[in-house]
Amino acid sequence: MKLIRIATRKSPLALWQANHVAALLEQHFPDIKTELVQMTTKGDRILDAPLAKVGGKGLFVKELEQGMLEGEADIAVHSMKDVPVEFPEGLHLAAILQREDPTDAFVSNRFDRLNDLPANARIGTSSLRRQCQIKQRFPDAEILQLRGNVNTRLAKLDAGDFDAIILASAGLIRLGMKARIKERLDPAISLPAIGQGAIGIECRSNDEQINALLGALHDADTALCVKAERAMNARLQGGCQVPIAGFAEKHGERLFMRGLVGAPDGSVIYRSEGWDDLDQAEALGRKIAEDLLAQGADRILAALYQE
Numbered sequence: 001m002k003l004i005r006i007a008t009r010k011s012p013l014a015l016w017q018a019n020h021v022a023a024l025l026e027q028h029f030p031d032i033k034t035e036l037v038q039m040t041t042k043g044d045r046i047l048d049a050p051l052a053k054v055g056g057k058g059l060f061v062k063e064l065e066q067g068m069l070e071g072e073a074d075i076a077v078h079s080m081k082d083v084p085v086e087f088p089e090g091l092h093l094a095a096i097l098q099r100e101d102p103t104d105a106f107v108s109n110r111f112d113r114l115n116d117l118p119a120n121a122r123i124g125t126s127s128l129r130r131q132c133q134i135k136q137r138f139p140d141a142e143i144l145q146l147r148g149n150v151n152t153r154l155a156k157l158d159a160g161d162f163d164a165i166i167l168a169s170a171g172l173i174r175l176g177m178k179a180r181i182k183e184r185l186d187p188a189i190s191l192p193a194i195g196q197g198a199i200g201i202e203c204r205s206n207d208e209q210i211n212a213l214l215g216a217l218h219d220a221d222t223a224l225c226v227k228a229e230r231a232m233n234a235r236l237q238g239g240c241q242v243p244i245a246g247f248a249e250k251h252g253e254r255l256f257m258r259g260l261v262g263a264p265d266g267s268v269i270y271r272s273e274g275w276d277d278l279d280q281a282e283a284l285g286r287k288i289a290e291d292l293l294a295q296g297a298d299r300i301l302a303a304l305y306q307e
């Protein structure tokens with residue numbers, strides 16, 4: 001019998017994801033027991049500021065990483081969306097699970113589809129990525145800050161604070177709230193965040209036994225797509241302060257990827273897309289990034305990072 005201690009945040013979605021990994025491990029390896037080690041991160045603590053202003057990379061993962069480095073936990077379960085491209089010395093990504101629905105979800109109690117919204121709609125989101133894409137389509141929309149976990153955000157919608165909110169479809173599906181999704185937004189309308197819908201498992205690089213076990217949960221196709229997306233982000237030095245989106249899909253033996261960088265107010269959005277072979281995932285991500293930079297994304301990013 002071996003015990004695996006799983007570091008996780010305490011939000012209902014984080015706990016669902018950690019319990020999911022625990023169940024998969026126990027299914028695959030009947031002589032393994034798991035235990036959750038619940039932690040609070042800086043991103044959970046600072047709820048009164050827009051994410052873009054809290055700043056810093058790894059806002060939702062640092063404390064979990066510290067726990068593994070100090071030996072309080074063996075693995076950490078993350079939304080890949082929250083995981084910076086660089087890992088601290090001694091830790092690495094050991095597995096990525098099969099991707100859940102990667103789209104953004106339109107959620108509203110008043111309107112059935114994004115296109116039904118009035119021009120001056122009040123829309124809740126704290127993501128500059130979602131904000132910039134919505135503002136391009138609805139320049140007169142009022143974007144209102146919306147932080148907190150999925151349940152908190154839905155409660156604010158139900159209280160009447162917004163005409164609609166945009167959330168990740170994956171979070172709603174995992175929490176059993178698929179029925180709240182009025183429309184899965186086509187990636188051409190709301191291009192998802194890098195890694196959206198994918199769960200990653202991090203552990204100590206030198207922990208051979210754990211690395212071998214986690215290999216059984218790994219989904220190579222998802223990993224390939226997320227690798228391309230993260231290569232784009234690495235080149236752009238993306239964080240949650242900047243409106244960046246990237247989404248790769250495997251079509252047979254080829255990868256298709258789209259990326260964008262925009263101004264928060266939606267006044268400009270640079271877009272790029274391309275195809276490449278499966279063994280060129282990182283090169284494809286970098287190529288999309290270079291194309292965006294050449295179009296003018298470098299100026300947008302420089303201005304935002306300076307703030």
Ligand SMILES: NCc1[nH]cc(CCC(=O)O)c1CC(=O)O
Pocket residue numbers: 079080081082150166167168169170171195196197198199
């Ligand atoms: N920013 C928080 C966060 N991190 C991951 C998800 C969704 C789950 C996923 O992408 O796997 C969410 C909620 C949301 O964006 O609505």
